[in-house]
Amino acid sequence: MKLFCFYIVAYIQAFNLHFASDPKALCLDGSPASYYKAEGYGTGAKQYILHFQGGARIDGSTQDQLIQSAYLRSKTQLGSSKDLNKQMLFNGMFSRSQNKNPYYYNWNLIHFNYCDGSLHQGYKSDPIEYLGTQLYFRGDVIVKSFISDLFQELSTADTVIVSGCSAGGNAAYFWIEYIRALLPQNVTVYGVPDSGMALNLLAIDGTDYPTESLIQLIDLVNIEVTHPNKQCVEKYSKESWKCYYAQYLFEFIKTPLFIIQSMYDYFSLTVRFKIDCAKNYTLTNCSKEELDFAQNLYKQNYEILSQRKKDYPETGAFAPSCLEHCFLLRDYYDSSDWEVPGDSGNTIQVALNNWLNSKTNPEDNFYVDKVEWPDNKKCSNSDYNNYSPLYVLSILLISHII
Ligand SMILES: *[C@@H]1O[C@H](CO)[C@@H](O)[C@H](O)[C@H]1NC(C)=O
Numbered sequence: 258m259k260l261f262c263f264y265i266v267a268y269i270q271a272f273n274l275h276f277a278s279d280p281k282a283l284c285l286d287g288s289p290a291s292y293y294k295a296e297g298y299g300t301g302a303k304q305y306i307l308h309f310q311g312g313a314r315i316d317g318s319t320q321d322q323l324i325q326s327a328y329l330r331s332k333t334q335l336g337s338s339k340d341l342n343k344q345m346l347f348n349g350m351f352s353r354s355q356n357k358n359p360y361y362y363n364w365n366l367i368h369f370n371y372c373d374g375s376l377h378q379g380y381k382s383d384p385i386e387y388l389g390t391q392l393y394f395r396g397d398v399i400v401k402s403f404i405s406d407l408f409q410e411l412s413t414a415d416t417v418i419v420s421g422c423s424a425g426g427n428a429a430y431f432w433i434e435y436i437r438a439l440l441p442q443n444v445t446v447y448g449v450p451d452s453g454m455a456l457n458l459l460a461i462d463g464t465d466y467p468t469e470s471l472i473q474l475i476d477l478v479n480i481e482v483t484h485p486n487k488q489c490v491e492k493y494s495k496e497s498w499k500c501y502y503a504q505y506l507f508e509f510i511k512t513p514l515f516i517i518q519s520m521y522d523y524f525s526l527t528v529r530f531k532i533d534c535a536k537n538y539t540l541t542n543c544s545k546e547e548l549d550f551a552q553n554l555y556k557q558n559y560e561i562l563s564q565r566k567k568d569y570p571e572t573g574a575f576a577p578s579c580l581e582h583c584f585l586l587r588d589y590y591d592s593s594d595w596e597v598p599g600d601s602g603n604t605i606q607v608a609l610n611n612w613l614n615s616k617t618n619p620e621d622n623f624y625v626d627k628v629e630w631p632d633n634k635k636c637s638n639s640d641y642n643n644y645s646p647l648y649v650l651s652i653l654l655i656s657h658i659i
């Protein structure tokens with residue numbers, strides 16, 4: 258009997274690997290693009306979440322560096338489907354356990370595996386040969402093939418949530434209008450991008466490597482096809498790199514969004530902006546200049562999110578003043594350490610469900626931390642090392658002088 262129950266649970270929980278049917282939908286190494294899908298049942302049978310996997314992108318200041326970066330990636334699971342497991346389990350919002358994930362455990366949950374290296378977009382018909390390997394750049398046709406393979410069921414769905422984290426959060430912003438336009442109007446579509454709102458700011462040393470390498474990427478993969486949001490590309494025809502930043506793309510996204518984003522995005526701080534002192538998920542060891550940079554990031558995020566809310570009042574958000582990157586498919590999803598405001602009971606799970614099912618005012622449900630770091634105490638890691646030596650020194654000075 259126990260064994261029997263185990264099989265039932267395993268059957269219900271499993272995500273199965275599927276390959277894209279379009280023969281042009283290839284990963285960097287030429288293997289077929291793939292997604293994991295767990296079938297919905299019961300009340301979730303007509304409910305869908307499409308989640309674009311994250312994993313940064315190929316980068317470089319020159320075409321040669323980009324191609325080298327693509328070559329290295331083609332040897333990993335972020336550039337190939339060769340070594341993927343036939344079955345998979347996920348956490349957080351993609352958990353199949355009713356206990357852990359009461360709202361979505363029985364939905365159709367689909368994980369678009371990321372293997373094109375170019376933010377789930379871009380296309381080159383001819384592969385590029387590098388060190389004897391043919392490299393394929395097919396993000397655009399991969400996503401279109403997934404949507405076309407799933408089209409029949411998606412077009413009779415009640416709800417389709419377009420999500421993803423990091424590079425996959427970018428992709429959710431890029432593709433949401435395309436998906437919305439394709440599906441019948443009686444299918445409700447929402448966007449729930451996680452940690453996909455990188456801001457266009459110079460790093461603390463005044464450099465802008467991310468945009469530089471983005472422009473190289475566009476030269477490589479966006480000659481034959483544009484970015485998926487055509488309206489944005491039309492407006493920024495001379496600066497199409499802007500369409501890769503949510504702050505410029507928002508104007509062209511009419512679909513309701515619930516934005517999940519740390520106000521101090523860990524990846525942005527440490528990688529994009531070179532705030533090295535933040536590497537232990539806290540700002541306690543930062544200099545005044547670094548701390549000012551981080552607090553400016555808070556202010557910019559606050560402004561951009563508030564503007565979106567003003568322009569599109571149905572916008573929801575969960576944006577804590579703590580350093581992290583990617584929440585939805587991790588334990589943060591329902592952790593009481595991650596609430597906005599702190600200790601309010603508003604976990605991501607609660608906040609998102611309030612927004613999706615709000616019978617009251619859809620214009621509420623904007624959970625953006627009003628306090629700066631470290632005042633959302635439970636997630637701030639601020640007593641990790643209490644205060645930075647500089648801060649302690651200044652307190653000592655002040656208390657002695659005054
Ligand atoms: C939407 O409309 C189509 C055709 O009119 C119908 O087949 C489908 O069941 C409808 N979907 C929902 C969720 O009502």
Ligand SMILES: *[C@@H]1O[C@H](CO)[C@@H](O)[C@H](O)[C@H]1NC(C)=O
Nearest residue numbers: 533534535536537541542543
């Ligand atoms: C992070 O923590 C480790 C171990 O405590 C320490 O050695 C390192 O210096 C810390 N890094 C920063 C940037 O503070």
Ligand SMILES: *[C@@H]1O[C@H](CO)[C@@H](O)[C@H](O)[C@H]1NC(C)=O
Nearest residue numbers: 536537539541542641642643
């Ligand atoms: C702060 O820096 C010191 C010295 O490098 C290190 O030992 C400590 O672990 C750091 N604290 C944090 C929280 O990173």
